[in-house]
Structures are given as C-alpha cells and as structure tokens.
Amino acid sequence: MRAFTEEQTMFRQAYRRFLAAEVVPHMARFREQGVVDREVYRKAGEQGFLMVWPDECYGGMGDRDIRFEQVIIEEIARADVFEFFAPLHSRLVGPYLDTFGNAEQKQRWLPGCVSGETILAVAMTEPDAGSDLAGMRTHARDMGDHYLLNGAKTYISNGLLADLVVVAAKTDPENNPHAMALMVVERGMPGFERGKKLDKMGLAAQDTAELFFHDVKVPKANVLGDPSKGFHYLMHGLAEERLLAAFQNVGMARKAFDITRTFVMERRVFGKPLSAQQNTQFQMAAIEAELDMAQVYVDQCATWLNEGQLSSARAARAKLLSSEALWRMLDLGVQLHGGTGYMMESPICRMFVDGRVARILAGSSEIMKLIIAREIFADDYPSLLD
CATH class of the missing domain: 2.40.110.10 (Butyryl-CoA Dehydrogenase, subunit A, domain 2)
Known part of the structure; x- marks a missing residue:
C-alpha cells in the first residue's frame, strides 16, 4: 500500500489534467525546437504545480513532503513528457536557495521561482x-x-x-x-x-x-x-537528487512496461498474440517483479527522506537499482517490439535513447557502487571515506 495522502491523490489528478492540457499537445513542437516553452513554467506556477514546498509567504504551499514531487515525477512519466523536467527547478535547485540562503535572498528569489517567472x-x-x-x-x-x-x-x-x-x-x-x-x-x-x-x-x-x-x-x-562550505552544501543535496532520479527511473520503467504490454498483446506472431508466447510471458513476469521491488524500496526511501533518515548509501542503492532496472526494461521493450522498436517513431525507441542517461546522471552506476561499498567496508578500510 503506497503512502499517499488524500490531498496528494487529488494533487495527482489535478497535475495529470495540467500535463494533458498544457504539455502533452505541444511535446512534438518542443522536441523539434529543442526546448520547452517558458510559458509552460509560468502556467505550472500559476496553478501551484511548480514549487510546492516553499512557505506560504513566498507563494508555496509550505508542505515539504517529498511525495508531492514523487507524484509530479510519476505523472510526467505517465504522460511521457520527460523533457519537461520541472523537478530540476523545483526540488533539485530551489532547496539550495531555501536551505543556505538568508532571509533577504529567499525573499528576493523564491517568489519568482514559485510563480515560474524565474527558472533555475x-x-x-x-x-x-x-x-x-x-x-x-x-x-x-x-x-x-x-x-x-x-x-x-x-x-x-x-x-x-x-x-x-x-x-x-x-x-x-x-x-x-x-x-x-x-x-x-x-x-x-x-x-x-x-x-x-x-x-x-x-x-x-x-x-x-x-x-x-x-x-x-x-x-x-x-x-x-x-x-568555503559549498562542497558540503552540494553533498547535502545529493541524496535527495538521487532519490528524485530513482522516482523518474521507476516511473519511466513502468511506462515502458505498459507500452510493451499493450504492444505484445496486439502483435500477432504465427497466428497468436506475441503475449501468448511463453518467452514473452516469462520475460515480462520477471521484469514486472523487479519493478515492483524497486518501487517498494524507492517508496521507503521517500519515507526515510521525510524523516531525515535518507543516507547517501540508501539513496545510492535506490538510484543504482532503479536505473539498472529501467535499462533492462527499455532493452526488453525494444526487443519485444522487434523491427518496430528500432523505429524512432515508436515511443519505446524514443524512450530507449532518452533513458540511457539514467545510469549516468546524478552519479553514474559505478559511482553509486563506490558509495555503497564505502558503507559496507568503512570499518575495515577507513581510508575509503576520504
């Protein structure tokens, strides 16, 4: 049972409608021009979707529960509009202004960030x-x-x-x-x-x-x-950044799963749906189980973050496992689509190239393994923490 409140469920429904009205119809044009229109940020700000956590005096809701951002990222994945990366603005960069900025700086910058007039x-x-x-x-x-x-x-x-x-x-x-x-x-x-x-x-x-x-x-x-402490400030935000990446990884993987499931049920091979083949069933069953387990751990990490208990190693595990699971899902999706999956007009093909960066951004899979290893062997090899 996922731990979303009634308010967050209503927020999800409203945000889904916003994306359907203001982002999805324009994505082809945004991709052609290479950038999302600034107006989308302003419209998101007007409806209270851009930065939820700032205090009301800056125009936000004052609710710092990370699950609001999780809802936003999951709905962006569901709508297949990953390039509208509002969470970068809202929850990756914005908190630096709030956590380390003084009262004057917050008053100077946060209202424009909440409204969408100022992009970060x-x-x-x-x-x-x-x-x-x-x-x-x-x-x-x-x-x-x-x-x-x-x-x-x-x-x-x-x-x-x-x-x-x-x-x-x-x-x-x-x-x-x-x-x-x-x-x-x-x-x-x-x-x-x-x-x-x-x-x-x-x-x-x-x-x-x-x-x-x-x-x-x-x-x-x-x-x-x-x-002199900017290095420590950056380290402070990296665990949350990696959790946000994990939200996106799982959401994107689930979208790829749904696209692939629909395709294999419709595609006929030797007179039967591709989904009737045992290999297809076993492959989809295995990846579905993996995605469910990734979702459970990522949800737990959201709880840990809200409670102030999300360590670097926990966030690294979420980011590593979710990005690798996403990559396996995308590869499987292209494979099960056959020739169709190799065509850029196919959603699974575009997601395949879009999703490759997941194992790199916010720290590569290799860096995540180093972070996890430091926790495992810190008592035996203290130099790993240097």
Missing part, C-alpha cells in the same frame, strides 16, 4: 570534473565587495532557459580543493555567456548547454551561506 539551474559539472567535485577548476577570487568568477561548466540542464544559475566555484584552489562557494549568477550579468544547445542522444526538448564565466562580478549578496 545548478552548475557543478565541468569537462574534467563530474562526480569528482574536487577536480573542479572554476574559481572565484575575493575582491572585497564581490567575487570575480572565472571558469566553464558543461552538460547544464536548463542551461538556456535559466534566469538564475547556482554555480559552484573554488574559493581557495591552491590550499584547499574542497573550499568552494555556491554563488547565484543572474541572467544578463556581464561576462556570463551561454554556449549553444548541446546535441544529446535523447531528451530532445530538454535544453542542455555549456556555460562560460569571464570575470563575472558576483556580489557577495549572491553567495549562499559560507563561501
């Missing part, structure tokens, strides 16, 4: 630094009343749409590779430039870009929290 992104990844944040080269020099920011970021989701970008930059690169600041760079700041939209394997409508910073003057009023 976070910039951590660099060409030579992904999961290894200590390898970051972007740096910020203290100039008294501001920081001088220089560097480059890549693979930044919402890179083109974003009005505010939370940028991670080292503040003492010579002496302390972990000393870094999270600073909010605003659209239009001199020296802040965006590269062209990156041409990805999948997720055609989800804009991903390179960002460049050339002597950008970032006021100290735009720095979140302690300018």
